[in-house]
Amino acid sequence: MTDMRIAIVGGGPGGLVLARVLHRHGIAATVLEADPSPTARPQGGSLDLHPESGQRALREAGLERQFRAVARPEGQDLRILDPTGAVLVEHTSADDMARPEVERTGLRDLLLDSLPAGTVVWGHRLDRADTRPDGTPRLTFADGTTAGCDVLVGADGAWSRVRPLLTDAVPQPSGKIGIDLGAVAADHPAADLVGRGSLWVIGDGVVLSGQRAADGTVRVHLSLRADRDGPDPTAGWSSTVTALADAAEGPVVRRSHAVLPVGLTWAPQPCVTLLGDAAHLMPSVGEGANQAMLDALELGLAIAAHRTDPDAAIRRYEQEMFARTAPIAARCAAVESMMLGPTAAADMTRFFAGGPVGS
Structure with a gap:
């Protein structure tokens, strides 16, 4: 050159x-x-x-x-659920x-x-x-x-x-691990859980997320606090929400986040x-x-x-x-x-409601 x-x-x-x-x-x-x-x-x-x-x-x-x-x-x-499938936040945009x-x-x-x-x-x-x-x-x-x-x-x-x-x-290292799980087909029943935008299922140190793409497919991702890393970080969660992860197809890509x-x-x-x-x-x-x-x-x-x-x-x-x-x-x-703390579900609910968090 x-x-x-x-x-x-x-x-x-x-x-x-x-x-x-x-x-x-x-x-x-x-x-x-x-x-x-x-x-x-x-x-x-x-x-x-x-x-x-x-x-x-x-x-x-x-x-x-x-x-x-x-x-x-x-x-x-944006829809936020807890691990039982209960809806914590339901935000519908004004487009x-x-x-x-x-x-x-x-x-x-x-x-x-x-x-x-x-x-x-x-x-x-x-x-x-x-x-x-x-x-x-x-x-x-x-x-x-x-x-x-x-x-x-x-x-x-x-x-x-x-x-x-x-x-x-x-x-x-930031203490966060990200795992891309692949994508769910637009017509798969599990994709309905996500709606038009994004879904977060928030547990203690674990967030399962889904994001609707322009072609209708849903990209699925896990975010983990490092100490929650293990063979099944969503063990004990409702099958209503884990169905999204189970339906994801494609290469699983694991990343350690840094700052x-x-x-x-x-x-x-x-x-x-x-x-x-x-x-x-x-x-x-x-x-x-x-x-x-x-x-x-x-x-x-x-x-x-x-x-x-x-x-x-x-x-x-x-x-x-x-x-x-x-x-x-x-x-x-x-x-x-x-988001990855022990009271994340309650904190994020208050965050989106405009109230104090961390209590």
Whole structure:
């Protein structure tokens, strides 16, 4: 590869939003993505995009109409049950755009379609990043090839290869384990339990969830507190709710969740910065992608405002990002702890009713 002015490592929502914002301001950027193609692997479930963050980023990137075309307002419906099958919360949305769901694949496609051909370079897995003698970044890829750039943005997720240029912080286990159980066919009777949106069955340290996809299928997932990990974490639960897990088909994928320290900062460094999970990996309770997209918007606008001084743009962006994301990460940690706590069912019921929790 030849040298690039702005290299964005990672073609997730954050990296693509940044490329789109820069493009709208007449600034070229290259997105380096490890996947060999846009269809190389499934993108996962859907996201609820918040008006003040994810939706704002798409709106200011000129993509509100495209987003509305793929958004699913009905996906905001939420049903919470206890392990006996008793309904604790039944939230039916007004089919508005407060926090609509959007399939990750649909979001990625609309962002890719908004970029000039060749913006995303596929099949470039970063092995390491270091600094050239002139102080600018150098990228070494898994195939041994190298390239340089004037500005490097790490949008490459939890295990970022760009982050070591800025900090020695690494993700640590959060105490949560996630297990994808597969999908339930849209016409299977067990899928009816979920409704149009999402279902949570909350026990002590165990949450069984189902999420309706755009094609009608239901993705099924288990979240466990680490000490509840075992051969049958839903033992003793009603067959009414475990039927959903029993009906799931597909590969079972197990993940140990990790987080970065809340309030992580670093001293500004020339030519390089981070966004999204690479900068502030937090518990997965609905903020990660939204904050990554808002990071991308703020960084893109800062670069556009300081075209001849990217280091000034990075300093401005990082100061805002540090201040904004630290309290959000702390809140996400508190919500995850509550959802997996011994009184989670009662706490989440009070949470959605607007009352005090933790009693």
